[in-house]
Amino acid sequence: MDIQPSTTRAIRAQDKTTNEHKSDYPTSKSIWVHQACNTKAILFYFSLICQKPILAGLAGYIFSDLITGVYHWSIDNYGDAKTPIFGSQIEGFQGHHEKPWIITRKHIATNLYELSQIITLIFLPINLICNNPILLAFVGSLSTGVLFCQQFHAWSHTTNNKLPTIVVALQDLGVLVSRSQHAAHHHALFNSNYCIVSGIWNNFLDEIRVFEAFEKVIFFWFGVKPRSWNELT
Template identity: 55%
Template sequence: MSILPHHLHLHHAVAISRHHRVYCTATTPPKNNRPKLQKLVINVTPPKLDDPSLKSTWAHRAWVATGCTTVLLSLTNSIIGSIDTHIWVEPILSGFVGYLFADLGSGVYHWGIDNYGDASTPVFGSQIDAFQGHHKWPWTITKREFANNLYALARVITYILLPIDLIAHDQPVVMGFVGMACGCIMFSQQFHAWAHGTKSKLPPVVVALQDAGVLVSRSQHADHHRQPYNNNYCIVSGIWNKFLDERKVFEALEMVVFFKLGLRPRSWSEPNTDWTEEMEPSLTTSSPP
């Protein structure tokens, strides 16, 4: 809300002589160009625990298999290239950089779809709808079957990575980076699901990796689901979360988007029922009479 008056009067008196003064008045016209506000409504309903939308189909499994194949092909090419060229340090470092890049990328993407758009947004609508509904019903991600949870990212990774595998297959450093980055991005939704899992129900190796900080931990991601819902966006390892949150990187990006496009992120609104978590139902379906 502007605190300036509609008219700004500037009076300047210049003494021409003892008996003559010239007064100059400048008036700026009022403006009526208030920024467009982002609609703060999440149009989703919770799936039932036995909902078919949580199940994997053969198409889902095929996409995950294809995505895994392209990732393994990249990593295999990196290993073979390292053997042929006797270069090991650079491919290993490039793989580590790819791992870091994937965590950062997951945070930026997560921030964007949490705060902007809705189910009608072109290309990203379904992801936006799912992630925003995830705040209200986070337990549903643990009920999704493996391929159902990963197939959308696996499909994107296949389209991106397959041409790179064919073009740069003899470049072990490139293959190390894209293989690790794409693999972590593709499996980020599974890492995300594990971050919502109960420790006693998770595989011991997953718990060990979470505790070591290799995968995003349950406690760190739990902070993302508490008010004000504007932190800990990264869901691969979470290694970038502290850096980004302490330096208010996403808040700065939100200011840029607001002043450039007039779009208000959801994180600026007061928390309401759209972001209040509903507990998991105790029963999947009602028993017939």
């Protein structure tokens, strides 16, 4: 279909008028206020998406500190070198009480290799079968805290001048267990400050004597004394 000359002239006239007056309408341009509002909206949207996984990750890290405390307490007080599966770790922790500086001389791979096997066996199946970002954030942070707890433990026995600045800063902020806090565990009875990720649980657990209560229940039901009781005699 042919376009009439009059129609063509009308279209050209409209385009010319639009171009001449385009600058008269500032709202047609993208100004910084618009861009800022769009950016704010996008960030708010992503914050809603990421908020729950971030909180789940934080919870996982906090919970990892509790898990290491319970595990540390159990192998410090029960079993021996002949205990199946855990014997080598029990023996290692008892030797650590006698020579706590040895852990600072070990390579990070040495400190982590046993835990890495356990973490892989327990948490890898969850990662493979689960698609929930909240659960994955919790499990990922939890497993990371548990995996690296022995290295955090080693750093708590290392003097500040031998530590990276970032590690010292994280210890001072309470993100990692500090040298001063963990030193309280290495008193004669070795019966406090068991948590070795951030140490955030230590004061609470020690003040209300959670582990002492566990020890009394175990002794009442099974007649087994914890090693910390034997230290008193």
